[in-house]
Amino acid sequence: MALSPYLYWPLAISGWLSVLAAVTVTLPYLLGVRNLTNGWPLTAEKALAAFSFFRYWRFWVHGLSYCYLYKPSLIPDSPSYTADKDITVIVPTVEPGNSTFGRCLDSICANGPFRIVVITVGAAMHQMAEEALAPIRRAHPSANIEVHHIKAANKRLQIYSGYRVKFQSDVGTETVAASLSASDCVVGIANLGEYPRFLQQCIRWERTSFRSNPRSLLSARAWRRHPWSMYGVQLATITNFAVLGDGLQIYLYLQTAWWADGQGQWGLVCLVAWMLLTKLVKLIPWLWRYPADIVFLPAYLGFAYYHSWIKLHALLTFWNLEWAGRDLEKINDMALK
Incomplete structure (x- = not known):
């Protein structure tokens, strides 16, 4: 109301x-x-x-x-949009080899979106993501999962790249960006990480505020x-x-x-x-x-x-913009190789 x-x-x-x-x-x-x-x-x-x-x-x-x-909004009997036709999920990640990546993707696939676009950093990490997705694709054979990569670790640029992929094919009317790493995942599950990374995440969120x-x-x-x-x-x-x-x-x-x-x-x-x-x-x-x-x-x-x-x-320390618990220099160096 x-x-x-x-x-x-x-x-x-x-x-x-x-x-x-x-x-x-x-x-x-x-x-x-x-x-x-x-x-x-x-x-x-x-x-x-x-x-x-x-x-x-x-x-x-x-x-x-x-x-x-x-009053919670209930799903109508005849919804205007459905996940299998209208939803594209963009997943930026710099740690595709972490177990959280697989759990998150499994959760997303269980909701049956039209497409999942994974955006990582560099060719080597691209290959890591493909390997990590192999069991997910076997478990969800109907899932439409794509992997793309950019040259530098930047969550905003990764999400932007995912949007470009979406609009180039002009399908999926709604897009959900899933923030994914070893320490946070906001689609389907909530894995906030273990000590000390969880505290680092808290500091990062408060700095943003x-x-x-x-x-x-x-x-x-x-x-x-x-x-x-x-x-x-x-x-x-x-x-x-x-x-x-x-x-x-x-x-x-x-x-x-x-x-x-x-x-x-x-x-x-x-x-x-x-x-x-x-x-x-x-x-x-x-x-x-x-x-x-x-x-x-x-x-x-x-x-x-x-x-x-x-x-x-x-x-x-609000001016500090670094990603908590992530060695961006190492990730970017690996992306250039």
Whole structure:
């Protein structure tokens, strides 16, 4: 169900009012200001309320929207497009010899697309891809899989090359680009890699956010078309640090009169419980289906806080564009041989 514009714009404005509250109330309090120019006193209670509004308004809007407005799109009985006639999947890879490559391609073939275009780097890697695809072709004899290569490792150029292949033959009306490597695969399966490559991937993704989100926030067109997303996605992604946010909330609570009077112990317990609960909401459907996985909650919460340091490192090195865990010079040298 689409959200009515009569509700969408007020929600978007309210989101940015929460930002204004944090900037004009919480930030001055942290800087030592205790009275604004109009004589309005700044207290820890007001600073805590303003910061909580900023942190959790998005949580409430997204949660209620999911519960009452979200409706999955079902496949129609007579779809306008079908995978076997209209879908081309482009798979850029620099590691076709890795086991993830075979699992990903097997997953894609199981969905029966019209064609799969694998784009790798150099003739030697092209041959590696052909060898890796041999068992896939035997398992899926009807799959239409092509392998092409370019001269240098560059995911954007690899995808572009795949599009060129698609449009030169002028078939397959829809194209899906599958990002594939030993550590990430987004078609059919989700293999995010093992330590330490997974952490390297996290840093790479966060660096991308710190480079691209500010550009979106400066786009007038994006503001006109997606005002809520500017607050709820673009700004939130680069400002949500669990360690800093939770730590700041606890600090502000400890400055309140409730705590000073010795009556705020249970309030602190409730605040900590609330902060942990908000981090677990997304897991509820999964834990409902797989309750035994509840034993992993401590590790999940630990990583949620550790991720703040990953984001901070990404922020301080956002200009680094290298692929995580990949030796591009070695790959390019091999492509030239």
